[in-house]
Amino acid sequence: MGYATEHIAKTLRKARESKGFSQRELSAKSAVPQGHISKIETGAVDLRVSSLVQLARALDLELTLVPRNTVPAVQSIVRTREPPSSGRSEEARLAQKELKRLQKTISRFLPGTGQAPNELAQLQRQIQELQHFQLSGSELAAIRSASQAFKEYWSDPHNVNAVRESLSQLKSLRNTLAHGSVHAPRSNTVRPAYSLDEDDNA
Amino acid sequence: MGYATEHIAKTLRKARESKGFSQRELSAKSAVPQGHISKIETGAVDLRVSSLVQLARALDLELTLVPRNTVPAVQSIVRTREPPSSGRSEEARLAQKELKRLQKTISRFLPGTGQAPNELAQLQRQIQELQHFQLSGSELAAIRSASQAFKEYWSDPHNVNAVRESLSQLKSLRNTLAHGSVHAPRSNTVRPAYSLDEDDNA
DNA sequence: GATAATGATATAGTAAAATATATCAACAGA
């Protein structure tokens, strides 16, 4: 409806997709129900500012009021810092999927083992945390590599070193992401009021 | 309440005051009731985006969603284009008051005259329109000068030239403002859905 | 001192968002 709010809705959707989040994931991060996100993105509601801010924060966006005559300059800034080119959204999606796949694989493997090595739990937490970062192509490669390492352990449960290898890869990935030295900064992972998981490590 | 929306509220109030608008004036321009504006500025409500946009437009602001990491750059842009230094708010206030004073003076003068010169009506319309611009120090000077000219006419109703002088000063002021060649652009005066006054002239 | 403008509040009624749940079709993978 609202001609002016339509733009907001589009921005939200684009931001979400570019980060590879599903509406349900975003719902978890922002504490806004998925159904409501759907309505918002399709412009079916005149949402309240608090809802908008909740979503924005989860998407690493900031709601600002800028003077009309500065809008072009602002847009130019935003544009130059945007995702390098195209395909980013798809890569983010794939990276997130790969993470989930690995997570699932591990959890399916766990019950079978009499006593799982310590590293397995760590691996799981690491994956858990990585899901909070915005990922892209290069990260996808690292994740796949870690996934590969775990498969080696899967096929030979004596090879604990493979787990260690996998874990170390993900840790290093997490550190690069957290320190923002290479890719998108994202120094602070978005954290909902109710914590979905505890993650804290070095 | 809303920690995040508090910032929005402050921005709105600052923008309004810096333009010398009262809540009632802003209410007229934005079609948002004064009482509601009060609640919004004091952070008593979690307003809807449509209301926020209405107010923003009336204040010549744009609601935008920008990536977190661009916020500092954006703020810097906004800051460099802001009112040169201080006292702007007070000057705007004074300029608006001066206009009102002149308007009042004229309307009080009118009934007394058997047949007011054409220029008086033009003067009134000119003032009417000028009230839609954001004014500052230099405009204040021009307005006072026009006011002075009118007083000469007041003391000597035969001196129609004084009115012409006053009118010409305001017209020139209006043109400079409208074309944005000198001060703040403001090419399009904010116009509420229901028109409060008709003003159209060259 | 009287009058007018300003901003903050209060109350009551209406409209609409927010929420919790659930369902559904389309599609992707195992």
Next chain:
DNA sequence: TCTGTTGATATATTTTACTATATCATTATC
């Protein structure tokens, strides 16, 4: 084919913004 994910919708309930209107204390202006 079966399963899980995704996005869109539907319904019912609760909460709350929005509106209109009025009051009030505080400043300014005459």
